[in-house]
Amino acid sequence: MATFEIGDQPVGPDSPTFVIAEAGSNHNGELDVAKELIDVAAEAGADAVKFQTFRADDLYVEESGDVEYLDDDRSIYDIIESMEMPYEWIPELHEYCLNNDVYFMSTPFDERSANELAEYVPAWKVASYTSSHHSFLRDLASTDKPVIMSTGAHEMGEVSESVRVLREAGCDSLALLQCVAAYPTPIEEINVRAISALREEFDVPTGLSDHTLDPVTAPMTAVALGASVIEKHITLDKTMSGPDHEFALEPDELDEMIAAIRKTETALGSNEKQVLAVEEELHDKARRAIHATKEIESGAKITEENVSVLRPGERxxxxHPKFYDDVVGTRAIKNITAGQGINWDDLDG
Incomplete structure (x- = not known):
């Protein structure tokens, strides 16, 4: 599998999960709010905080109507236009992230936004609805930056086409995210197992862009299934005005999610089965062995009445119990006390 790095952070199955706190457009057009979101992400231990950079003119057709899920009387064009992030923020937010030891990222939705971002982002994040925009994918791939691509609202065959386009255009560092294009996503629809299917199909690091309301269940499940990247929306307050606040995580929930991810990684351990140092005492005292249940004189026969398989405690x-049938029927060549562990040098033959 082709693992890669974002900045100095490795991304792949043998590395810590790369956590993206998706600030999106939840800055509500206020630079100070954008910086507060960076503070929240950094304090929670996220690896990156990601915004969205677009222009309504490059995103929606004219008279595009409305979208029911947003519960907003304005047209989708007007809503998107109100959410635009000023290009002049980009270097300032990049610097602010740098000073807070968290990577600055932003999803470009169009070519001119990508051009504005290119100098400042260590990797590209491709939104689900852009993942079938092949000419745009070629442009991103030509920059030699890693690409993390969400796959919501696309079937496997369509994802395969997009992966082929990226690879043919020179993208060697790619991660794919399972994503469900529903805001919020019902927990029963999140289909976390798709991250395994994507990994098996394309042999790349995979992960989850999660829009469920639960801060823990889907991300922990994804990490347990081998997710290399987790992305989740964040907000300062779910009650703030804007389309993406309601399903985003508040600061304490982001703390909870990242703590759960790190605990899950710790709990997963390695794929080696061995006796651990924390097991040593009970390995010695509680694993069963062959012991005398009564005194056995030298020359006496070993029978099921005078030996058993018991825990030795401090004796x-x-x-090993596997030798029980071999021991029964032999004779003692020395006196054996009750409770004593029986070894080969206690027996004839």
Whole structure:
């Protein structure tokens, strides 16, 4: 699998999950709010905070009507126009992120926004609805930056076409995110197992762009299934005005999510099965062995009545239980006390 780095952070199955706090357009057009969102992401331990950079003119056709899920009387064009992030913010937000030890990212939705961002982002994030815009994908791939692409509202065949376009255009550093284009996404629809399907199909790091309301369940499940990237929307307050606040995580929820991700990574451990240091005491005291249940005189026969498979506690343990049938029927060549572990040098043959 082709793993890669965003800045100095490795992204792949053997590395810590790369957590993107999706600020999106939840700055509500206020630079100070954008900086507060960066503060929240950095304090929670996110690896990157990501905004969205677009221009309504490059995004929607004229007279595009409304969208029911937004519950807003304005046209979708007017809503999008009101959410635009000023280009002049980009270097300032990049610098602010740098000073807070978190990567600045922003999803470009059009070529001119990508051009404005190119100098300041360590990787491209491709939104689900852009993932089938092949000419745009070629432009992004030509910059030699890593690409993280969401796959919401696309079938596997369509994802395959987009991956082919990116690879043919020179993109060697690619991660794919399972995403469901519903805001919020019902937990029963999030389909986290798709991250495994994407990884098996394309042999790239995969992850989850999660729009469920639960801060923990889907991200933890994704990490347990091998997610290399987790993306989740954040807000200062769910009650703020704007289309993306209601399903975003508030600061304490972001803290909870990232803590749960790191605990899940710790709990996953390695794929090696071995006796651990924390098990040593009970490995010695509680694993069963062959012990005498009564005194056995030298020359006496070993029978099921005078030996058993028991836990030794602090006594010196006897033979492994797998030798029980071999021990029964032999004779003692020395006196054996009750409770003593029976070993081969106690027996004839």
């Amino acid at each position: 010196e343990k006897g033979l």
